[in-house]
Amino acid sequence: MSISTPSATVTNYDKLYIGGEWRSPSGSARITVISPNTGELIGEVPDGAEGDIDAAVGAARRAFDDPRGWSGIAPAERAGHLERFATEIEKRKDEFAERVSSQNGMPIGVANQLEAVYPSTLLRYYAGLIGEQKEEVRDGMFGGKVEVQRSPIGVVGAIVPWNFPQTLASFKYAPALAAGCTLVIKPSPETVLDAFLLAEAADAAGIPPGVINIVPGGREIGAHLVSHPNVDKIGFTGSTAAGKSIAETCGRLLRPVTLELGGKSATIVLDDAELDLAAIGNDLFVATLANNGQTCFLGTRVLAPKSRYAEVVDVLTAFAGSMTIGNSLAADTQIGPMATERQRDRVEGYIAKGRSDGGRVTTGGGRPSDQDRGWFVQPTVFADVDNTATISREEIFGPVLSVISYDGDDEAIAIANDSDFGLGGTVWSADPERALGVARRVQTGTIGLGRYIPDPAAPFGGVKHSGMGRELGPEGLAAYQNLKSIYR
Numbered sequence: 001m002s003i004s005t006p007s008a009t010v011t012n013y014d015k016l017y018i019g020g021e022w023r024s025p026s027g028s029a030r031i032t033v034i035s036p037n038t039g040e041l042i043g044e045v046p047d048g049a050e051g052d053i054d055a056a057v058g059a060a061r062r063a064f065d066d067p068r069g070w071s072g073i074a075p076a077e078r079a080g081h082l083e084r085f086a087t088e089i090e091k092r093k094d095e096f097a098e099r100v101s102s103q104n105g106m107p108i109g110v111a112n113q114l115e116a117v118y119p120s121t122l123l124r125y126y127a128g129l130i131g132e133q134k135e136e137v138r139d140g141m142f143g144g145k146v147e148v149q150r151s152p153i154g155v156v157g158a159i160v161p162w163n164f165p166q167t168l169a170s171f172k173y174a175p176a177l178a179a180g181c182t183l184v185i186k187p188s189p190e191t192v193l194d195a196f197l198l199a200e201a202a203d204a205a206g207i208p209p210g211v212i213n214i215v216p217g218g219r220e221i222g223a224h225l226v227s228h229p230n231v232d233k234i235g236f237t238g239s240t241a242a243g244k245s246i247a248e249t250c251g252r253l254l255r256p257v258t259l260e261l262g263g264k265s266a267t268i269v270l271d272d273a274e275l276d277l278a279a280i281g282n283d284l285f286v287a288t289l290a291n292n293g294q295t296c297f298l299g300t301r302v303l304a305p306k307s308r309y310a311e312v313v314d315v316l317t318a319f320a321g322s323m324t325i326g327n328s329l330a331a332d333t334q335i336g337p338m339a340t341e342r343q344r345d346r347v348e349g350y351i352a353k354g355r356s357d358g359g360r361v362t363t364g365g366g367r368p369s370d371q372d373r374g375w376f377v378q379p380t381v382f383a384d385v386d387n388t389a390t391i392s393r394e395e396i397f398g399p400v401l402s403v404i405s406y407d408g409d410d411e412a413i414a415i416a417n418d419s420d421f422g423l424g425g426t427v428w429s430a431d432p433e434r435a436l437g438v439a440r441r442v443q444t445g446t447i448g449l450g451r452y453i454p455d456p457a458a459p460f461g462g463v464k465h466s467g468m469g470r471e472l473g474p475e476g477l478a479a480y481q482n483l484k485s486i487y488r
């Protein structure tokens, strides 16, 4: 339900989607959603409590345990449900993009290209994959036949961050649903309004009651979900700190968990790279600044060859300085606000730290003078920093790039690998074979020869402190399946 006020539209929900119906929440607390563009109230929803998580897990458990229900029906039938769900999401794609952009500051152009389309694409991808999965019988080496059965892992707790709330939720629910699992999705409090739209789409698609349940709330109910005795698997995307805490709980409970965490990836510019902004500007944007720098796999450490260091700094300075900063809902905006005031303060804290550590700001470094409200930070480039600086080691999650000098490809690779993280990265060279050779030596979960976005068919995830396990691709489906060997 939406109420128009003189300055903004406030979207309100009073009920939670649990067990296939809209139910009153167990408590009276509310989550208020504040526009990062204006600081105004734009939404209010129930703040889920432990009782709501218990009800949602109970509904998911009953739906899963019904032998004629979701987990027991033929994969082709589930695939049909996934296709219908994709269609209902597509029908709402503009609304999804608008809600996400208005809550987290994602430029609407980015939201239209990703948040509005990735989830339905992924549902259709996994509908295809589960439809194709056949009974597998192997010849045993000791004779006889062994059937390898893939069964759904059970009730899934899916915990999602605010930066790509719909896409990252779909990284979990699309393969989990395809596998035959049921879910409780816990969106981040910053991005709850789009989650209600997802519930509406699931309802309209006729997803059976209890298969998808959505309870918005903070970390306390997230932790309650993680440790709930009736949950069989956790899929988490978020910060490394929260991921470690969740991993500890799951370790204690021997509960399978997939963790997609933070990053501090390298954009490796080789000495033969094309540096004409007219040719590479769009790709550079996707690799370094997309979604206001609030994207986990961005290459925010730019590694520049000593011989062309000044040139790389000049190009990045011109590139970052040319960005159109503005209200995330404006069509021409390239850089919107940080998602929250706290996130803006955090990014500014890192900029101050970069300066006090001796970094040279070549563009940005402050708030844009033409934005008198909202949580805006200028895209900022630091030169004369090395890989030991705090801003080169910690994830900032904002539009801040460090340009680090190296001498020779081996040193570039050594610097790229000298990080606690290993999630993304790109290599820039006029010679694709050379770039490939470098990419193969970088310790990371994904890397592109120039720009890329995670492809539904390719495994996505990190090494080191960037996570455990993989989403997307057949590997993402396997993460929601148990294997059983039946000796025939």
Ligand code: NAD
Binding pocket: 159, 160, 161, 162, 163, 164, 168, 186, 187, 188, 189, 217, 218, 219, 220, 221, 222, 223, 224, 226, 237, 238, 239, 240, 242, 243, 245, 246, 259, 260, 261, 262, 263, 295, 296, 395, 397, 423, 461, 462, 466, 467
């Ligand atoms: P966050 O870890 O604070 O919160 C993420 C989600 O986890 C939220 O829903 C939050 O309520 C919940 N949560 C937090 N602590 C919890 C706990 N102890 N137990 C259970 N649930 C808990 O992260 P954020 O600030 O929302 O998101 C930004 C972070 O996410 C960045 O570090 C970013 O790199 C990371 N991220 C990673 C990927 C990836 O695929 N690797 C993708 C996007 C974002």
